[in-house]
Amino acid sequence: MTIRVTLQKEGNRSRREYRTHARAIGALEKWFSSNKGIALLYQPGEQPIVYRSRHELPIVKRSTQTNFYRTKAWRELRLSILLESGCSCKICGITAERGAVLHVDHIKPRSLYPELALDKSNLQVLCEDCNIAKSNNDL
Structure with a gap:
């Protein structure tokens, strides 16, 4: 499953792909920490989700186990x-x-x-x- 993200900032757009939802959300957290704009998250078979700030992102449980x-x-x-x-x-x-x-x-x-x-x-x-x-x- 590929998660697609479109980032929009000041009229510029960039697109990225992630293997998991958790990785996409993690990347959006980092992006929103230093950017203002809109992020559209596309998951296969679902409507796109629009995020306008870091505070709108879902909380993703992170693994603390060491590889x-x-x-x-x-x-x-x-x-x-x-x-x-x-x-x-x-x-x-x-x-x-x-x-x-x-x-x-x-x-x-x-x-x-x-x-x-x-x-x-x-x-x-x-x-x-x-x-x-x-x-x-x-x-």
């Missing part, structure tokens, strides 16, 4: 696992030098075993194809 894969602890551990593996897939042996996209995979998936997320013995290097084929199985 695990952006944490310093994960990035440092990931790098050490890649270096120790010789940057090759444990299943098929392809390397990054041969064009493979390498992932550091949780053998026992994080979704089922969150306590093993940073356990070095639960990690392996897989190429993108092997990792996708594995999914969340620990076989």
Whole structure:
């Protein structure tokens, strides 16, 4: 779903697109904080909504969870696992030098075993194809 926004200020118009309603509203909050004008928000299958100020925008609940894969602890551990593996897939042996996209995979998936997320013995290097084929199985 694409959310389209038209911004009008002093006779000038600009158009932008967003993947989610929450992102569109967040962008409008920023825009209204330093601009005066009108914003039209278009959602597929609905009438456009006109906003004239930041105060008219709906309140959007924001996630406060940290993205695990952006944490310093994960990035440092990931790098050490890649270096120790010789940057090759444990299943098929392809390397990054041969064009493979390498992932550091949780053998026992994080979704089922969150306590093993940073356990070095639960990690392996897989190429993108092997990792996708594995999914969340620990076989």
